[in-house]
Amino acid sequence: MLLEVENLCVNYGHIEAIRDISFGVKEGSITSLIGANGAGKTTTLKTISGLRKVRQGKVVFDGKDITHLPPYERVKLGISQSPEGRGCFPGMTVRENLDMGAYVRNDRRSAAYLSDLDRVFELFPRLKERISQTAGTMSGGEQQMLAIGRALMAKPRLILLDEPSMGLAPKFIQQIFSIITEINHQGTTVLLVEQNAAQALKRSDSAHILETGAIVRSGTGRELAGDDSVRAAYLGGDV
Template sequence: MSLLTVENLVVDYGHIHALLGINFHVDEGEIITLIGSNGAGKTTALMSISGMVKKTEGKITFLGQDITVMKPHNIARMGISHVPEGRKIFPELTVDENLKVGTIANPRYEKQRSLEARDRVYTLFPRLKERLNQGGGTLSGGEQQMLAIGRGLMMEPKLLILDEPSLGLAPNIVENIFELITRIRKDGITILLVEQNASMALSVADRGYVLETGKISLEGSGESLLVNEEVRRAYLGA
């Protein structure tokens, strides 16, 4: 059974149709990527999963439960951790407090477990440990992205949603981030990834969907999309 299924999802912003009925599913343990140009509806699709936008039509199921109209914080508590575009860390909280926020709402946490989770994040990101009492807003872009992902991992999610994790980062840091994504998957966390950097995203993904002006135009395994003529022309600049 799929971990997450999105069926016939339609989202309108006033008169603008952002999504025109898309279907996709994410199976346990997979890395799935949605690629597409600006304004194709990728972020809208993610925001609808985590309950931040109102859906006109469609059904979203997570762990067999209908989450279409659930409140965002309840969806998060079910085990979906959404690392939003632009990182959205809390600039006036310290690095340590930012991470703590990830555990506060989790009903499964007792203190010991949250300390363990924090240690895991710090081993994953030693850079953050060096800066643990620094304000989140004083970090560099790459460190902020690490903090945002770390904060998401603190929730011990079943599904980690990453929206443009490489946006605005230097090429060597982008490589770090993608290496990290494969490491997170090895820990048994399913990942739904949205990326402008389509070649990077497809090279780590098991399956991918190509989103074009609110519709899914292509789907297939990561490798097959990577060699697909249309995808290469439109998104890989080849």
């Protein structure tokens, strides 16, 4: 397992945001966390990135206990996150945002860096067109692409994607999921948080369903997509 979350509990003040969550993310896989608003998906991701304090439990990355490591150290280890919603730096240009993604890298003038930039532009040609535009003036979908592209610039081993399809027009949703699959095929392990369960399950190797801060079902994407109760609760009856 590249990432292991063991018996994780996180509080917001006195409220338990997640209770006793355990799951693993296999190297090279796409793993999804599915659930309604407020189920604790985003909190789980933020805890893995180090933005939330752990009350109990462990986070292990590549065999190393990172439970109490500050967020910037985790980025260096290879965990990169595209945050929920408009997580771009609004006052920076597209290029500056992408450079921020590579903040922990020291090879900003090398050919490897430029080829990573090109790879992002291949995945998101739109970003290349807008390279000197300020992120705050772009559409929600473009900002979403930028946030994902920026997370890739860190050359992560594990990329955490928080609701990548949120606020996108239906035709872009399909596209963003193909891009996620593409990123995975290029060798990056993906942990995906989604409300769009149909798309997420279709593309996931394994998935976990969160309800009010706890995991209630786990399985392969295919198993869960075929499960009647999951279909009724999250897929609106038909896939």
